[in-house]
Amino acid sequence: MILTHRNHHGIDIIALSGRLVIADVPEVRQKLLATVEQGNGKLILDLAEVNFMDSSGLSVLVSAFKAARAKNGDVALLHLNPTVRSLIELTRLQQIFAIFDDEAAALTRLSS
Amino acid sequence: MSTERMPILVADDDANVLRIIAAMLRRWDYDVILARDGLEAWEILQRQDIRFVISDWMMPGLTGPELCRQIRAVSFAKYVYLILLTGREDKLSLVEGMEAGADDFLVKPVHREELRVRIRAGERILQLEWQLEERNRHLSEINQTLSDAYATIRHDLESAAVMQKALLPSPLRLPGVAVDWLFQPSAFVAGDMFDYFVLGQRQLSFYQLDVAGHGVPAALLSFTLHQVLARGAEEQRLSQPQSDQEAMVMLPQMVAALNRRFQSGIDPLLYFTLIYGHLDCQTGQVILTQAGHPRPIWLHRAEQRSELMGGGGFPVGMLPELEYDAIAFDLAPGDRLFLYSDGVTECANPHGEAFSEERLLRLLEETAGLSIAAVAAQLGQTLREWKGDDQHQDDITLLILEREHQP
Amino acid sequence: MPHSDLDLLLLIDDDVIAELRDILQEEFGDLVQDFVDDVPIQLELMQTALDQGNADGLYRLAHKLKSSCGSLGAPRLAELVRQLEQAGRQATLDSAATLLAQAQATADDTVAGLRVILQAAPPGDRAGQD
Numbered sequence: 001m002i003l004t005h006r007n008h009h010g011i012d013i014i015a016l017s018g019r020l021v022i023a024d025v026p027e028v029r030q031k032l033l034a035t036v037e038q039g040n041g042k043l044i045l046d047l048a049e050v051n052f053m054d055s056s057g058l059s060v061l062v063s064a065f066k067a068a069r070a071k072n073g074d075v076a077l078l079h080l081n082p083t084v085r086s087l088i089e090l091t092r093l094q095q096i097f098a099i100f101d102d103e104a105a106a107l108t109r110l111s112s
Numbered sequence: 113m114s115t116e117r118m119p120i121l122v123a124d125d126d127a128n129v130l131r132i133i134a135a136m137l138r139r140w141d142y143d144v145i146l147a148r149d150g151l152e153a154w155e156i157l158q159r160q161d162i163r164f165v166i167s168d169w170m171m172p173g174l175t176g177p178e179l180c181r182q183i184r185a186v187s188f189a190k191y192v193y194l195i196l197l198t199g200r201e202d203k204l205s206l207v208e209g210m211e212a213g214a215d216d217f218l219v220k221p222v223h224r225e226e227l228r229v230r231i232r233a234g235e236r237i238l239q240l241e242w243q244l245e246e247r248n249r250h251l252s253e254i255n256q257t258l259s260d261a262y263a264t265i266r267h268d269l270e271s272a273a274v275m276q277k278a279l280l281p282s283p284l285r286l287p288g289v290a291v292d293w294l295f296q297p298s299a300f301v302a303g304d305m306f307d308y309f310v311l312g313q314r315q316l317s318f319y320q321l322d323v324a325g326h327g328v329p330a331a332l333l334s335f336t337l338h339q340v341l342a343r344g345a346e347e348q349r350l351s352q353p354q355s356d357q358e359a360m361v362m363l364p365q366m367v368a369a370l371n372r373r374f375q376s377g378i379d380p381l382l383y384f385t386l387i388y389g390h391l392d393c394q395t396g397q398v399i400l401t402q403a404g405h406p407r408p409i410w411l412h413r414a415e416q417r418s419e420l421m422g423g424g425g426f427p428v429g430m431l432p433e434l435e436y437d438a439i440a441f442d443l444a445p446g447d448r449l450f451l452y453s454d455g456v457t458e459c460a461n462p463h464g465e466a467f468s469e470e471r472l473l474r475l476l477e478e479t480a481g482l483s484i485a486a487v488a489a490q491l492g493q494t495l496r497e498w499k500g501d502d503q504h505q506d507d508i509t510l511l512i513l514e515r516e517h518q519p
Numbered sequence: 520m521p522h523s524d525l526d527l528l529l530l531i532d533d534d535v536i537a538e539l540r541d542i543l544q545e546e547f548g549d550l551v552q553d554f555v556d557d558v559p560i561q562l563e564l565m566q567t568a569l570d571q572g573n574a575d576g577l578y579r580l581a582h583k584l585k586s587s588c589g590s591l592g593a594p595r596l597a598e599l600v601r602q603l604e605q606a607g608r609q610a611t612l613d614s615a616a617t618l619l620a621q622a623q624a625t626a627d628d629t630v631a632g633l634r635v636i637l638q639a640a641p642p643g644d645r646a647g648q649d
Contacts, residue, residue, distance in 0.1 A: 022325055052466075054458060054506075055324045055404070055427070059383060062430050090424035091385070091404040096431065128557075128587040131550055135543045170582055199586055221589035224538055 017049030020057030041073020048079035150174025303330025383429035413446035455506035535592030578607030
């Protein structure tokens with residue numbers, strides 16, 4: 001699991017790549033929570049390069065979401081591939097996360 | 113090494129040489145033990161704890177190299193350092209001595225300073241040997257402790273696995289309905305759990321759940337959930353049977369109540385996916401609520417066609433204040449309903465390729481002519497072959513409900 | 520080793536004697552006395568072996584005496600005994616007879632020299648008496 005992090009006008013954008021499964025959970029969770037902690041709780045997770053995610057991986061996204069909400073922030077998911085999208089839909093998390101295929105749209109949503 | 117005087121055994125058949133070397137060693141404060149030939153030296157070594165030997169080469173009875181070979185042949189508890197004294201200077205004899213296992217050589221007559229330096233070198237080597245022995249002893253103690261601990265843990269886990277298996281229901285055969293299953297924990301104990309129970313005259317309640325993660329933490333929650341759901345079923349048994357409309361409302365409410373009860377904090381996030389449903393054994397009507405669990409499969413037996421059911425739902429325990437819904441459909445006689453954990457569809461082959469919903473659907477269609485027990489066995493076999501071994505990464509559960517042809 | 524080279528070797532090595540005295544202290548006298556008593560016996564045993572044509576016996580006796588001579592600071596005698604050991608090993612008994620005669624002469628000189636050392640007071644004591 002590889003993470004890259006950049007900040008765009010106060011919005012943290014983290015791109016994940018590879019498989020997000022139970023073994024990666026501690027590292028990714030720590031990184032996401034630290035980012036939310038240090039930033040202002042506005043987070044975009046770019047999942048374009050995530051080719052597989054299991055239910056443990058899902059829990060990391062939800063942990064980040066809870067932490068962001070605690071700071072009155074939000075988490076948007078960007079670029080879901082079909083596998084990840086079907087997992088998100090099975091668990092109805094599209095009702096929780098704002099989901100975008102376009103980074104500009106995600107930035108607009110989070111800056112409002 | 114202790115601060116006591118180190119004993120050194122000196123073997124030489126020349127009394128003069130013995131006397132001179134003994135005098136040197138005593139002056140350097142060693143505890144000197146004398147042997148007049150190789151045989152006597154060998155006897156002493158077997159009786160006493162001696163780790164340093166200086167031996168003449170040519171002695172009647174047992175020569176220096178022979179003594180050396182005997183020492184190396186038996187494994188004394190501690191390493192014995194051996195210096196051979198030689199009157200000969202030729203290299204061939206040195207090779208012979210080395211092959212016999214001597215650590216060092218001294219040419220006679222023995223010079224005081226040379227002897228002293230060689231003994232010190234030997235002591236350093238013994239010191240290292242001793243440290244190595246200590247370390248090895250320490251390591252083997254740690255090893256023992258670890259393997260004892262592992263044996264205890266293994267025993268506990270085996271007991272837990274037996275308990276978990278005991279919680280699982282037996283295959284069931286009711287008028288109109290048969291139930292069977294496949295259950296393969298990835299470790300000793302699983303985060304997967306399922307159960308079913310008959311309510312009233314004709315209703316079969318069933319659930320399958322999968323606690324996120326696997327192994328002991330997941331199993332602890334799955335044990336708890338089994339208890340909670342069994343108690344819930346007991347309460348339902350005592351109350352009036354529900355109508356279909358009531359069930360459509362009650363099942364989502366029950367899952368929402370579980371979701372309220374099993375909220376965890378941000379970190380670590382412990383949650384589970386669940387399907388909870390009813391099957392009317394007479395009409396074949398299924399009502400079920402989904403909570404993030406893989407979508408159930410409905411096999412239309414007559415057409416040998418399978419279908420993924422429902423639209424999903426929130427996993428339980430992930431987020432508070434969520435609402436759930438239920439779906440209803442009617443199994444025709446001969447139809448089957450399959451519930452399974454994601455360990456089935458995500459089971460990866462050596463190339464990392466997942467078994468997938470598609471392959472599962474095809475297998476269930478292709479095995480439509482087999483008994484449900486045979487289908488469960490077939491899936492187990494197929495996944496073993498797909499994975500290449502028995503060591504599954506995640507728990508594997510398949511629950512099969514069949515509405516039988518009317519007699 | 521030719522005779523001329525043999526002559527280069529000390530009859531008695533004073534350095535070794537001094538070292539032995541230092542190492543053995545009061546035992547030094549006993550050691551030298553035992554050696555002085557033993558040398559003629561060993562040579563006589565070698566003579567017997569030689570007379571009997573027992574090359575191996577000669578070899579063993581010479582080997583043992585050689586290391587004593589070396590240890591007690593009698594290098595010239597040690598060298599002769601070494602050559603005797605070699606002759607015994609190679610069973611060249613004719614040269615052994617010559618060597619043994621030479622060794623006996625050298626042993627007499629060595630023993631005489633050691634007796635003198637025995638009778639003299641140790642250097643330390645002598646210094647104490649001054």
